[in-house]
Every structure is written in structure tokens, then in C-alpha cells.
Amino acid sequence: MSRYNAREVEPKWQKAWEDAQVFRSIIDRSKPKYYVLEMFPYPSGRIHIGHGRNYVMGDVVARFKRAKGFNVLHPMGWDAFGMPAENAAMEQKSHPAKWTYANIETMKSQLKLLGLSVDWSREFATCDPGYYKHQQKMFLDFLRLGMVARKESNVNWDPVDNTVLANEQVVDGRGWRSGALVEQRKLTQWFFRISDMADELLTAIDGLDRWPDKVRLMQRNWIGRSEGARVTFTLTDAKHTSLEIFTTRPDTLFGASFCAISPDHPITQDLAKSNKKLVDFIAECKRTGNTAAAIEAAEKLGFDTGLRAKHPFIAGHSLPVFVANFVLMEYGLGAIFGCPAHDQRDLDFARKYNLPVIPVVVPTGEDAKTFSVGTEAFTGEGLLANSDFMNGMTVEDAKKDVIAKLEGRGIGKKTITYRLRDWGISRQRYWGCPIPIIHCLSCGPVPVPDRDLPVTLPEDATFDLPGNPLDRHPTWKNVVCPTCGKPARRETDTMDTFVDSSWYFARFCDAHAEGPTNPEAVNYWLPVDQYIGGIEHAILHLLYSRFFVRAMKKAGHAGLSEPFAGLFTQGMITHETYKDQDGKWLFPEEVEKRDGLALKRGTNQAVAIGPVEKMSKSKKNVVPPEAVADTYGVDAARWFMMSDSPPERDSEWSEAGIDGAWRFVQRVWRLVEEALPKLPGFGSSKPDSFSKEAIAIRRIAHRTIDLVSEDLEKFRFNKAVARIFEFINALSEFTPRSDSDQWAMREALEALVMLINPMVPHLSEECWRLLGATTMAVHAPWPKADPALTKVDSVTLAIQIDGKRRDEIELPKDLPAKAAEEAALAREGVLKAIDGRVIKKVIIVPNRIVNIVTEQK
RNA sequence: GGCCCCUUGGCGGAACUGGUAGACGCAACGGACUUAAAAUCCGUCGUUCGCGAGGACGUGCCGGUUCGAGUCCGGCAGGGGCCACCA
16 A cells, blocks of 8 residues: 655656647637636746635636647736836846846746646746737837827826836825825826727626626726716806816706816816915815825815806806815816705815705605705705706606706706726836837827837846936937937836736737737637636726727737636635744744644744734745645645635635645545556446446446536536545445446546546546556546436435424435325324324425425414 | 625535525544554534433524525624725
8 A cells, every 4th residue: 555645746747748748739620719817927936825726726627628628728927017026126236127037937937836737838928028019019009099198197106216106006195115295296198098998898898797796896886987967057257258067966956056176177277377375275185195094084175266157047146166175187077066965075065165055855755845954965866846947856857857958058968977097007117018109309209110119128227216217227218200310219108017917818829929919819719718816806907908908909909809708706815824922924834833832933932823814925924835745745735725615715724724635635546546456457348237336336426527517617616626525435435346346436436536637637647547547637538427327316305394394205306296295294204293283285396395384273 | 985795513615596504624522443653444523402212493683575584675783895075
């Protein structure tokens, strides 16, 4: 009896797969294609087991589909541009490229350790000029087609690091690295005009039927469609004669008591030229941070411009126009009318500045004459009042009516507004894809001609100072204008790294294509049939990719609109956290558990066990894959990752859990090894008849094939694992006595070895070989269940008396209701439970339950 | 503040469309084997009453619909997620 030695077996099979180039994919139209992709990693250093779940899940799907006869594409690459590389370069006085490629090398060997069925011939990093040159080409294509804009926008500016910060890099109003108070600045930036596609991106969500509802909802909310109206107010001012506002509640127009415009509104800006106090007010508005807490605490502030707006329906009535800190220039028209009775912000504002509060929608059951609003605005349904021609209407009818009247008079229009803003892609950073533009004083921004692509990053940049190394490079940015030949300046901003990840899945279809994509390959492989990644990308990455593929279609680089037909968002791997007595984080391997106490290994120092959290480098609650592979083997790790929790939920990594998985691996090996000596040879012919026991085990085997196949199909890995355990339990109890029993045992073991193959491929190969196969399990087809053996012919029904379970009965499947009723009523226990009461009715659910309802005394 | 989701034994979790709650695994406990340990094997394992057969209770809490509710509806509590001054 030998023990299964994962340390020897796993590298052996990995090499065999590689030597045979098993996972190399080519276009093969004789089979259905299946593209499975995990969100590609950022090469941050080393991977830990927490990263592994994502790739293992994809690998299980890839191996399962391959066995089922699909032509599978399962590639891997690197999302390699980004700030951490630049920060590391600053700290280590090195170069981002050096750091990045070194990390890629480390992480690639770590990933290979997991035994992934990846076609490595398609590997690339987004920082390869061979990748980003195509991105530059597409940027220019999009520019020509009007999908790129250059415009001014407000950005978070870190005055110490001299760079723009993303919103998530601003913590409590300060830069996350420098700690400096972040300023709002206006910068001219490049944008992808994603908002032009808002409606299309929104309606197409309905068709993404293999995406989680949660993600679809998040995308819908992010796009944020609102129906409303734009209304033009006439101003009583010689210079500024009108003001256009957006509202979703035109029905409340008669409750208007003021208008408010954004500090960034053109009228505000114009008035500020001659009003020092307004300049101060605008500055004050800018100071309020845009953090959640700041917004919560922020007071509504207004500045009376002195302008008055004529009410569109009430002759002689006019409204004051304020500049207000809560009105955003980026949404709608940057101007609103305030109806305090029916909007909380307007109410807060009105109370502060003593403006009238006139209810115009009255909840049912309230009298219009007495209904009033105190400190809480009424935003519910009701009937219109104090509203002239709308009186008595429902909110919905009133909206339609007032919009028709406004349109009739040419002072309003029904409008749909989206929350989605254009995608600003300029970053004042070195380690990103250069934006292929040349700025010429005479010609303006000029595209870099195709023949000059790629615009590559200069290697001799310096990283010792904050700010953009490209901007301070002595020569790189100095070029001549491609149009007029005069001296000009290169664009020194690089692209947001989300651009890089918006089309990598298309590049994988032919990673060596001459153009951005190879149409034949893209049209064959896309869409991605199964995309797998973290929920944290539910909005940005997935929305940007959906936009980008649409743009690629317009530019002729792709033939479809939706890149990801199926999406699965997997949960994280978590682990306990540990701190020593000085409050320093400890790695799990530094902690030893003895007699229920946690101690620092090699000492008697107590360790504080902290909460279970997502594995992360900063909290040191990570487990390196090498350590797991060495002690237990990666199959045990893979099995544990698939068995513990449903895949969409978080899963806690524990020593006990991986121990259990290791025992499973040993148990399968033992089962096969112990049965082997008496089994008939591989491929021996099926006996003519079987014993009762053999038929029973064959039924279980075939039934398990069906159940596990269905579970894997539906991403229910934890249930597939449970089925396999049940199968193994049944096999352990089965003692073959005859030749035909032995044949049934072999059949069951072969099925078992194939069923576990996607999860524990190395163990499967080794058992497959042990069973006498001469080819690899990776080439073997998925087992097929015999319908004659999966058919169930008897079922156990529960018998309820008055809704309580009192008995159960075994009956032939699909027995008519009448017969089932008679059988149930013949049972002694049932009669005893009925206890002589009159039977009122009997409810029979075929093959499930008999419920006898009696007359209650 | 808005929208959404979740809550089942000591733990992870099963339970198809309203039809036998707790599959399977982990942990724990008792036993066998062993000089001993590991490994392995056998058994117990929601709470409670009963010697037993068996009974009562039980899916966060309160109520409803139903012959029947973990599952559907209303309310509450706790936990989590996304967005956030979006007019």
C-alpha cells in the first residue's frame, strides 16, 4: 500500500501536459467553441492562495468543457501598467518595467504550480509595446469616428505629488500618498464619449441573461436614467436673459420658490467677474470635500445673485436665483428650480433662507387646505393641489400635462438625463500607454500618423521626483508637427489602465495578429462564454469593456457588441489575522496553535487572533501557494477551494479545511489502489448480467455522473464535491464478490476518476494510469450516464396528517394518486395518527407527499 | 440619505417550482487497532421530554396567506454591498 505522493506526481503530469501541448488552442470548426477567461492579474509581486480561487475556478470550467468535447480557449496575461510599479520605482530607485517584468516571471511560475490548463502561447503584458501600439491605433480610430473628446473637467489634484488622483485615491479629502489636501482643478483632458452610448449600454443589459442580477442592477444604477423635462425660465436681467433647468418633477412647478445654479455654471462664472463676494462664495463651495462624511455634514449654502426668474405659469410671480453649493454642473444642466415641499434638499435650503414652502402634492387622506410640510419633504404619491390646471391630477398625469403645456409654449421639453459621465482617460503618469497625440501651436492637437506608431515610453525616465516623468523628460516630448513641420510637443499624459483591460480578451483571440485584432479569430472565439472575476469590477471594468467593444465594432476591429456572454463573480478567500504583542501583523506560518492557545512560533509569546478578513499582503494573512503545494499538493488546495463554500461567497482558508482535502486525495488513491488487484483489465467487455449489489452501485455511479455534470454546468462546485463524497462513501461500502461485480467496480472507479478530473487533475491522471489507461485523462471524454440506470422506479413519500409528518412509504414511481392514497391509508401508523377522526380531504403531490387533512374536533 | 442583498446545528453549507429541514464536509465526543503516536476503521452528533416505542419544539424576531412556509406577503431587528447633495 503506497501513499499518494503529490510532490512527485504533480510536476510529472504538468510536464506531460506541456510536452504534449495539450492546452494549445486552434480554430477548429468541427467542435463547438468555448472561451473561458478569468480577469487577468496585475503583476504586483507574488501571488497568494487567495488569488488562486479565481484561476482554479476558471480551470475547472475549462477542463470540464474540454472533456465535454468543446474547443476551449483558456488564455492568461498581465494587466501590467499602473501606479504601483511607478511607486515601487520611486522607492527602490529602479524602473517600472524592470519591477513589472520581474514580478511577471515570479507570478507566472507560481500560477504554473497550480496546474492550470492555460494556453501560454497567447500570453502578453499590456505594457508590451506590441500590445499598446494597437491600443494607440484604436484610440486614433475612435478619435476619427468622433468617439473621443478633448474637454475641460474638474479633477482631484494633489499639489504635493503634482498629479491627478482618482476619487478612490482621495481619503478624507487628502491624497492617499502625500496626505496633502486635494484641490479641485480644471484640466483639459481626453475623454471617451461613453455617455453617447448610455441608452444602448442600458437597454443591452436586458440581454445579458447569464450575468448575475446584482451586477446588472449595479450597471443600471450607474448609468442612471431619469426621465424629466428641461424648462426655460425668463430672467429679469438685461445681460442674462434666460435660464434653462432640468427637473424630474415638472408637476411640482407651482410649488417652486427659488432657482439654483451651480458654482460652475456659466452665469455664475460671468457674474463672478464683477462680484468679489461671489468669488469668495465659489471658493468656499470648492473647499467642501467630496467624501461621504463631508457631504453628510455639509450645510446647504446659497448666494443670492440678485437675478429673478419669471414663473412660467404664474403671471407677475418671480423667483430668486441662488448660486447653491449642492447643485452639480456635471449633472443635468447645472441648474434647478427648488420645490421645498417635495424635495428634502430644497426644503433644508428654504428653511435656512426663509423661502416659502408650498405643498402642491397632497397625500391621499389629507386635506389640501390643511396639509403642510414641516422638516420632512413629502416625496410620495398623491394628488395635485395649489396648481391651477393640474389640480386633482395624479403625479404621473400632471407630469404629462405640464410637459405638453411647456412644449406647446416652446419653453420646455421632455428630456432623458443619464448619470453616466464621459470616461476621462488622461493620467499624468509615466507607466501607462502614451496617448498618441502631438500638440502644435498652429494646428492644435494632431494625431500621430499610423506610420509613427507605436509611441513608446522613453526608457531613460527618472523617478526620483513627484509628478509626471514624461513631462520633465528633457527630449522625449519635443517633436515636430506631423502636419506643418513646426516644433511641437507630445502629449505627455498616458491612458487610464482601465483602457488596457477593456480589450485584452479580444487580443487573446490572436495574440500575434498584425492589427489590433484578427477578424477571423475574434469572430470565432468571442464572445467570452464564461468570464470570472471579483465583484469589485462589477461596474467600471465591465462597463468600459462593453463600451470599448462597441467602439471597436464601429471601427471595424470586432464584429459584436457584447464581449462577455456569461459572467460569474466569485467570492474572496479569507483568513484569520494575527498580531504579536507589539501590535505587528504576523504571517500564519509564524503562528503556532498549542493547547487552544495561539503562540508565536519558537517562542511562548501570545498572539492575538484578529477577525477573519480577505487575504491581503498588508495584513499578512496570506498563504503562499508553494507552501501548500509542498505539504499537501495543489490538488488538495484546488479541492478545498471548490468544496468549502458556494463559489460566489467568501471562503475561509483554514489548516483543518486543507487537511480534510488532503485526506480526500489520499482516500481516492487508496480506494483505487485497494480495488485494483481484482479488477478486470482496462477495456474488458461488459458482462451479460449483474448481481443486485452491482446494479445498485451502477445506478449510483450513473446517477452521480448526471448530478455532478449538472452541478459543474451551473457553477455549483460545492455541491458537485458533496455528490462525489457520497459516491466515494457508497464505493467504500461496496464489496465486489463476482467477476461482474468487479466489472461494475471498475466502471464506477473510472467514472469517479473522470468526475474529479476538473478539480484535481493530477490525482486523476495518476489514478487513470493506475487503472491501466495508456492515454492521459486530459484526453479522455466526459463519462456518459446510461439513462436505463439513472431511471428511478421507486420513491419514498412522506405522509403528513394535518400538515405534520407522521410516516413515510416506499411506492413505485408515478403511482396514480388514488393508489397512493390507498397505500397510505393502509398503514398502521397512519391509522393510529388519524385516531378515528373524519378525513376531510387528502392532498397528493405525485412522488412527494400524501397529506391527510382531518376534521378537527 | 437612496437602491439592493443576506440571516438554517459548534462551523462551512444542502433542501429542485410552496411538499420528509439539516445532504456532504469540518470540528467535537465515545470506541477499535497500536508499546505509543500518526494514519485508518466503527459509532454519536439541532434542542428537549421519555427506560422505550415515540412525542414536543426548531430555519433572526412578530404577524399573515396556505392542507402544508427555510421558501410567498407585510412589519421589525442584525449584518453586508453599491451609489451618494444626481434635482
